[in-house]
Amino acid sequence: MAATYTPDILRKLFQSSFNLTQWYTFLQYFFNATELKEGPEKIIGSTSDNGYYLGNIDTTDSYRIGLFHYNITKGSVANRRVGLRNLVKSFINPAWGEFDAALVVFDSGDHWRLSFICDIKGEATSPKRYTYVFGSDDLLYRTPIERFNFLKKKGISFENLKTAFSVEALSDEFFDRYREQYADFIQYITGKRFVKVGSKWEEKRLSEPNAALMGAFDYNEKKIRDYVKKMMGRITFLHFLQRKGWMCGDLNYMQNMFENSLYKNDYLDSVLEPLFFGILNTKPAEREALFADYDWDKSLLNEWKDIPYLNGGLFERDKEDEPESRFPADYFKRLFQFFSEYNFTIDENDPNDAEVGVDPEMLGKIFENLLEDNKDKGAFYTPKEIVRYMCQESLIAYLETNTSIAKDKIRQFVLSPEEGVKDIPENKKPKLLSALENVKICDPAIGSGAFPMGLLNELLHCREVLSGDHYDRAEIKKSIIQNNIYGVDIEKGAVDIARLRFWLSIVVDEETPSPLPNLDYKIMQGNSLIESFIGVDLSKLTYEKEYKKDKGEISLFDDEKNRLQKTVSHLLSSYYSCNDHNRKVKLQQEISDTINKQLEAQAYDPTILARLKDINLAENNKFFLWHTWFSDVFNRDDDKNGFDIVIGNPPYFLYQESHVGEIADLRSDKDYTIAFGGKLNAYKLFIANAVKKLLSTNGINCFIFQNSF
Template sequence: MSTQEILQNIITTFEVEKFQGFFRNKSRTFKPVELTFDGYNNENFTNCKAIGQLEFNDGIEMLISSVRVTNSLTERTGKKAQFQLAKRILKDTDRYSSGIFIFYDANGNFRFSLVYDIPSFDGRRTWSNFRRYTYYVSKEQTNKTFLQQMEEADFSTLENVIEAFSVEKVTKEFYREIANWYFWALKHVKFPEDAEAEENGRNIATIRLITRLIFIWFMKVRKLVPDELFDEKNLKSILKKFELKNDNYYKAILQNLFFATLNTKQADRRFTSKRKGYRGFSKDFGNHNAYRYEEEFINSEEVIEKYFMPIPFLNGGLFECLDYKSRSKEERKYIDGFTSIKREQPKVPNFLFFADETQVDLNKEYGTTSKEYTVRGLIKTLSLYNFTIDENDPKDVDVALDPELLGRVFENLLASYNPETAETARKSTGSYYTPRQIVDYMVDESLKQYFKTHLKESTDSIHAVGNTIGTDNIPAVGNRNGTDNIPVVGNCNGTDNIPVVGNCNTGIYPFLNPHDEINIYHSGNLPHWQQQNVWYFVTFRLADSLPVETVEAIKREREQWLLQHKRKTNEPYSLEEVKEYYKLFSERVEKLLDDCQGSCVLHQENIAKIVADALMYFNNKKYVLDDWVIMPNHVHILVKPLPGYALPEITHSWKSYTANEINKVLGKSGQLWLHESYDHIVRNEEAFYAIKNYIRNNPIKANLNLASCAQSWTCKSADSIPAVGNIEKVPTTSLLSDPLKTGIESSDALDTALDTVIESKDALDTLFSDEEGNPFDEATTEKLVSLIDSLRAV
């Protein structure tokens, strides 16, 4: 028997002993073993035993073990408990460095998991991730991924076994099949003339079809959309003349599913009215929330009631019909073609969804010659793969296709017709999307800030076990217990209870808002975060403010320091390390800047006035200024753009205008400012006042007497906010500059690092860590659960 036949037999009629035949087929070194692990049986696991072992080429042995799970096994349950048991067995036997563990239930469902140790330099044994290398197998699924991966698996080395559990390999294969289908479909589909007339219109419409259908497939996995709508046999009892050569599946099933179901509330779902209106058209002409193609169904009312009505309303843009009425009321544009006008309807043959595997010529599309490509109907391709509705984090990845692939598919196919990336996309399966790690980081940071802002009880009082560091080190100005001492400047009628800064209302959320949209763009080497209605701390400096050789020397020293203090992922630096880093690099850079390196032309009153006038020119028109200071070779500003104006345009206008004017005065030309500025969204109220302190103390710290026009609090033309509370010389470590990759620019990176020191064991950071187990004591756990449970969003 072949590997697939053996495994298929196991899936159909499950018996643990049959796996011995599988491993014997895969490895000549496999030996059956009869050894029970009765000591590990408990209320969750029984019949723990070894069924065999095999030896790799390097002489290392792998254990093959089976365990019966007392409860029903599902795709989403029990992984961690199973991993802990497997790890215990490997630790206690102390003979095997890895094992394949088969966890099964009474129904014959099983999880096929790889667990192995990762030696460390200090001799300790660390272990593979508990969800990273595992297949869930059930007779209710196609199990195509598991069957194919195991058939191709090489059990001669541990590295090869790990490759057999590689989700990257599975997704790459899936992309290839989808890409083949896409290029094949382009030869056979036809969309409304308006869609086809757009640049790359057919490509875009086809990609839209794919992304909509894959999204629905995940809903199908979640049992939110019935399987019968994708079953070829069942469709013959639903649709008239359901044949591969016809094109009624896309129109009658999918378009009705996209627009009249998912984009329509259940109470409003119905077929278009038969009553005639203007020019003899139905009264529902142009109504994209009504079902169409009634004539295609054998029993239309029954089908809608049985299959479509239970599907939930999504109200998402993906399923909004793109047909629209143009400015001329007599003219309509048809992009999706969800209409009763036949000439405007799309033509997508049924065989594109249900054809069996066939060979097609895609050499032109891929830039190859004499090569055959395999394609099959899209529904049949989707049916072959295991999908999971768990969108895993970067380190916990099931060997199955998760919702993240929707973005990957979209980006890869989008690149297929973009002239800038077409050649690359055709010859590789590289990703064109925001990496999951970046998204994961953004989500974690946003949730932390959301919890800090919205929990009914302050999280500052909740600490992980053993925490001795609180948030008391955040410098505060005046009374920070409330907002009583925050001045209201200007006329803000009706907003007495809302903190106001400057002479306009800052709104309820004038700082970083983690649950609002954040735009990230790169200018030079630094990432820049943008958000509406927030305060920014902005710094820009003269191009000659630091000698190039000094910058390069500090960069080399910094890289050497980071190598010597290399951290594991998410492991925070100690307080002593951060103090050392600050003294060696950040404090040193600040001192160099304050020592007036370079020309320091901003120290001249007439030059400083040019910058001050530029800052004040659009104050309260395009932005609101708080404190600012013009140091001899750099400028610090607290600024909040007003609606309709973006920070990059504001900083560009400041630097462009002042560079021209200052060069005129100096009789020079060429670069004045360093091209890239540093901008940082102010995270919260405490940070806002700490930055104010920092700006006001910058001249004092540098022992400089600046011209009155160089400081917002002494500049006569500045109508920005007066000082709040007692402005003292306070520590501002969380606001200091960091000599990063770009050449000693201030950076959010050190801000984050220092915040981590201040709050490294704060409950929220620990809550989002990747460490296993609960780091909180019982009282703290109850407190956290209660607080988070009070959040409606969660």
């Protein structure tokens, strides 16, 4: 009978609501269950859900897999990650014997999750759960169908089951296919493509460039690559959004919209751009006027009336969006077909609890691997487990330093907040919560945002268990992003992706759409190592408390600097949550004008001032104004001026002759003396920068760097 499970029958099973009778048949004939109970046996145990034992499978390689089924309610244990350890305990029953792993269905009525849970013996390792979510009749479920076909061919062994539920294999396959789509668009414009020659990628000219598009981008291939990356990033974001049901309630909206469009041959300018700029970036009341300005098809306004206004900046029109960009219909047809074959999971996967699908962390992997020259810049993708380890250890060290709670209790609390909170004395909890609310964290080479995202998740878990029963998860996340997290990167593409991940992390927990915060001045482009310009120190634009202590008095000149910096701080704070487009533009202008006044107050040489005015101070690759943009960190109320945690995976590359100008700037800065001597590697400069410039007293620095150190 197993042979009758064709791809179509599997698809039907996965698209339907959960049916216990059908599941019994599937366990019997597909999984060759060794034992199936006449009727499900209720689990009496530590979970509040209705759990049942169905039987077991002895695999071909002699593992014993327990079969379970849970009926779950909203907010139930099985739905929440915190319950995994407790859930596993409830599998242990003397009547059923021991299991090496479990195959568990969690049925919540509308959707059902099929989880493979392994590492369930003993306390030494954390149990791991890998999950497919089923029950949507408009999804194709290509991955589980392919994986289950693989199981049918290869046989039900423990190793094959792990492969069938593997997230890593999916990540690699998705990335390879994404890169092909990206390369298609690049080749259409430039005629060039990176092809693999042996083990290396080499750029080859394979066709004629598109003269009109090349001209529109000033023949600048980096601009073209950034543009295509951003376009595909926006489209990817919308696939996460449709998973929330926010794209007209259709889980496959993006593909269906393309299939039904009258504008397939001019899809970017006629459909996607009106959607990006006229809908997602525009309040409903202002949409009609904008459509008239750009002469977009007004009939789309009605079709899109339920799509939310998002704010945030991801869908803001910038100068790269201005040129007319026309691609043959086939390019978008292939792109949407490719995306429609994958399950987009809106939540960033936890190393111990992963949904099999494309999660927002994938955007990071794409970014780190898509930059053709990334390896030359020393940028590398950091595995999730390492990110988590570093984030937890940094947070433990910070809390040990900033609370009077015993070290073993702090460690237990950070590693397992639900369990650890029980051992924190009641009178110490307010101090612990305050330390979590006030921590300042920075990644000075943020890349795609892995480390700040990791710390966002750790802070969230810790704050949830200290917040009692009544808290709003999305609000806690927004407050962490606003008050605790900062990031800088020299690459504009990295900053775009990092912001994207933070927006998605908020969207995950929103029941209904609300405008996203503006991250323009939280995660910023700049050269982290340099706060000077042609030899002129730019860190003194702000008036600092330290300075006052040294001098004992303030001159009128310092008073003026102080007033201007307070104005900047106030404007930055207003900008973060402003969701009115015209007001945002006005605020940006005011911020820029005030900083120019600060520059003038410094009485710099007029020629230097003139040159600085030609540089976008908020977004460039020459320097970064730490003390201006992040003045709240360097002028803290608690007198700990600087960051509590500086964390990340800084670039590693040797400085060459081509960097000679930058080396001169760095060599003249006494704070970098410790980095010179021997070969000059970028990571050494990042360590010096963290230790000497960025960290507060007793701050924590946690970097990955080469053992040549």
